[in-house]
Amino acid sequence: MKSMVKKTLIGMGVSAALMGASVAQAEIKIALAGPVSGPVAQYGDMQFIGAEMAIEQINKKGGVNGEKLVGVKYDDACDPKQAVAVANKIVNDGIKFVVGHLCSSSTQPASDIYEDEGIVMVTAASTNPDITLQGYQLIFRTIGLDSLQGPVAGRFIAENVKPKRMAVIHDKQQYGEGIATAVKSTVEDAGVDVVMFEGITAGDKDFSALVAKLKRNNVDFVYYGGYHPELGLILRQSAELGLDVKFMGPEGVGNKDISAIAGQASEGLMVTLPPSFELDPKNKGLVKAFEKKGQDPSGPFVMPAYAAVQVMADSMKATGSTDAEEVAEHMHKASFNTPIGDVKFDEKGDLTSFNFVVYNWHADGTKSPAK
Amino acid sequence: MSESIFYFLQQIANGLTIGSTYALIAIGYTMVYGIIGMINFAHGEVYMISTYVAFIALAGLSMMGIDNPFLLIAMALAVSILVASAYGFSIERVAYKPLRSSKRLIALISAIGMSIFLQNYIRLAQGSRDIAMPSMIQGGFLFGDPDGSHIMISYMQVIIMVTTVLCMIGLTLFISRSRMGRACRACAQDIGMTNLLGINSNNVIAVTFVIGAALAAVAGMLLGLYYGVVNPYIGFIAGLKAFTAAVLGGIGSIPGAMLGGLILGISESLTAGYLSAEYKDVVAFSLLVLILLFMPQGILGKPEVEKI
Known part of the structure; x- marks a missing residue:
């Protein structure tokens, strides 16, 4: 009898916790996965400042479908083992959208997990062709290929x-x-x-x-x-x-x-x-915004990371949904006007054109x- | 002389340079093993820390307006040796001394823990990126025809080799001539007996750790100047290579550590030169396996009756 009471109490606690989680979903979380530490952390910074700027500007314009975007950083240290751990953590945290990873050797194993778990991933930096050769539907990139x-x-x-x-x-x-x-x-x-x-x-x-x-x-x-x-x-x-x-x-x-x-x-x-997107006249306002924050917009992955967030946000707006599969389907079909130019994805999730x-x-x- | 001989000699010179620094670090492993019979796996981290200290000292001293490169290097080296010795001394006091009477395996695990602690502590304190420093000593000696086949040995390579030889001579004199050196040798033979004869073996062991750390600091300074970069992970691989050198030459034997370092350096550089740079580490560590299989006492080590 005593144990029954205990079980009921635990059950109530769990459902309360779950309710709490659903109440807190007035924001859309985007995981930013890349090296915060490790020898190539400076590339991670490029990706993070680009993605964070996009999140900030989208939120300023009222967010997505009335909800705010929130970026959550995850550190994979450009280590494939840690990337898998990070990917599993993202799954557990219930996040459905990822910008990352940075190093191809991290992105490869992580993308398997995202595809299986129904998470949309857009890498702004991984250039190895193998990543998009697996026939995945939820994996994209906003950078060219090796x-x-x-x-x-x-x-x-x-x-x-x-x-x-x-x-x-x-x-x-x-x-x-x-x-x-x-x-x-x-x-x-x-x-x-x-x-x-x-x-x-x-x-x-x-x-x-x-x-x-x-x-x-x-x-x-x-x-x-x-x-x-x-x-x-x-x-x-x-x-x-x-x-x-x-x-x-x-x-x-x-x-x-x-x-x-x-x-x-x-x-x-x-x-x-990648071409110096920061020299493109139509990005003038964006470059100013970076400079105002004391950030350097000239890194090769800054603008692609910005575009990665933007295509996801635009697709969420267009479909009126935060369902990963619906968003990905729209990303495959539509074309987006981003700081790296007009973005269109092919069936593999690669850009249809990108110049080095x-x-x-x-x-x-x-x-x-x-x- | 034909071109291939020049090439061979060039690779030997490259190998001697890197081998010298392996030897300097290997001394720290071999002396500690010789006296207390344990492998100090935190030794590679002392080398890494000393490189950081050298970089910080060089930057600090040059900001204070010292611009003579030799004075600058000498002062930074002194600072680096001092700090590294303090680390060597404290590591022994904190991680090994309380465990000296317990089983060897326990001290070994403590050593590995110390190594992980130091690496992550530096990673947190200094960041994990490569820190770079411009080269201070440029140029070198050129033998042969500048436009044809020749050997190029940079001044930095010469400095590394000469400094290593001087350190080795100094250490040999210290061990063979001084009172403390004699006490070290006595401890290596029988630590219990040495205690009975009125020698404080605790002091001898502390001195051993300090000497090892000081030589690692010399290696850290030299390699820091030579490569110009440092990150918190360099200690691990350098420590492994130096440990290989110590085992190769016969762990516990000081001349063995020197010889082992040079053999390892030369075999690495010949592998990279004639086979491929990607097999460098393969050869280095295969050498370790082969030596352990067929000559466990090493080249100059004494065959030892297992005491465990």
């Missing part, structure tokens, strides 16, 4: 740089190796001789042996697929050991930290980046379009 970025870099190398003996180095991770492979096949099709194709270990600090090998192979141009901590050290040690060649990398190396690590050696590095641009990086952390 398979686009690689050919852009490859064609630029073949047409403008015209190296005689080129090396392609990568960090053996999903993002770096994927893009390096794409560059290699593009330049080889154009007749460029790739004399070295080699992986390094992410997190390694000593590249003197690699630099000596590049020198020995008389390499005159190096493409690196990976992130800035390793490329920064390769550039620095190349300068110290007298290897004087041009380097090029994807947008994962294009941030101010590479200039801090490599110093003068980062001058003249070539980087493929080649920039010259400078030692002071700025960039200018390469000719």
Whole structure:
């Protein structure tokens, strides 16, 4: 008898808690998943400030269907294991919309969970083509693919740089190796001789042996697929050991930290980046809003993250619903006017068009379009 | 001389540089093992912390207006050694001394806990991003034809090798000639007997930890200047490599740690040079497995009767 009373009390408590949850749903939560900590946290910041700005501006205009958007940050530290934990946490927290993750190797395992659990995910930064190849309905991205970025870099190398003996180095991770492979096949099709194709270990600090090998192979141009901590050290040690060649990398190396690590050696590095949306005249007001908050709108993932929030919010408004599947269905069909231009998704959830641009990086952390 | 010999020598020079720093860190493992028979897994973190201290000291001192690079480095090195020694001393007092009479496994677990604590404490205090510093010493020696085959050894590489040799000579003299060194050797042979003879073994053990930490600080300073970056995770892999070096040379043996470090550094750099950079760590750790299987006492270690 006593235990019956106990059970009833617990039951009442649980239903009260559930009621509490449904009452508090006067807001729509959007999970912002990406690295808050870890060696690539600065990319996470780009994504967070973009998404938070979108949430703020949408709320200022009255929110979505009368409800306010709320961004909730989750830290995956760009670690696939932690990304899975974060994804499960998001499921448990009952959130139906995710902006993230950042690193392709995190997005891949997390997206499986979102698709299974009926959560809409839009990544503003993961560029590995495999992510949208699973036939998922709820997974989108507002950034181009490595398979686009690689050919852009490859064609630029073949047409403008015209190296005689080129090396392609990568960090053996999903993002770096994927893009390096794409560059290699593009330049080889154009007749460029790739004399070295080699992986390094992410997190390694000593590249003197690699630099000596590049020198020995008389390499005159190096493409690196990976992130800035390793490329920064390769550039620095190349300068110290007298290897004087041009380097090029994807947008994962294009941030101010590479200039801090490599110093003068980062001058003249070539980087493929999404176009500078902040220079687009129609984004003037938005850029001002960022500057007012002391934030830098020029990071490659800021505007894509803004667009990620916006397409979800617009679809919620258009369907008048916060049901993940209805929202995703609308996203597949409609076209959206965002700071990264007119956005339309194909059946895989990728953008139908996205351009990467080649920039010259400078030692002071700025960039200018390469000719 | 043909081009391939130049290339070989270049890779040897690269390997000696990195091997020297492994050796410096390995001393800390081997001396502690030699005396109290435990592996101080928090040692790699002392190296990491000392690099942070060196960076902070360099930044602070240059802000105070000291612009002579050698004076700057010497002063930062002194600060770094001092702080690292304090860490080495306190780690021993907090994490190992209370457990000295318990089983070895318990002290080992305490060491791993200490390592996790230190890594996360630095991550919280300093952030987990790479902190970078511009190179202070640039340029190097070039042997051979600048346009053709040549060897390039940067001044920083030379400084690393020379400093390591000086530290090793100093340590060898200290161990073989000084009173404290003699006490260290006595403790390594039989700690109970040493106590009976009126030597305070607690002091000897503390000195061992301090020496290990000070040498790790030298390595931290040198590698910090050489690579120019530091993050809270560098201690883990550096500690593993140094531990491998110590086992390779024979754990407990100081000349063994030096030899092991150099062998490890050279084999890594030759692997990266002739095979592929991605197999560098594979070779390093395969070496550890092979040594443990076929030569558990290491190259210069004494075969030991298991005391457990």
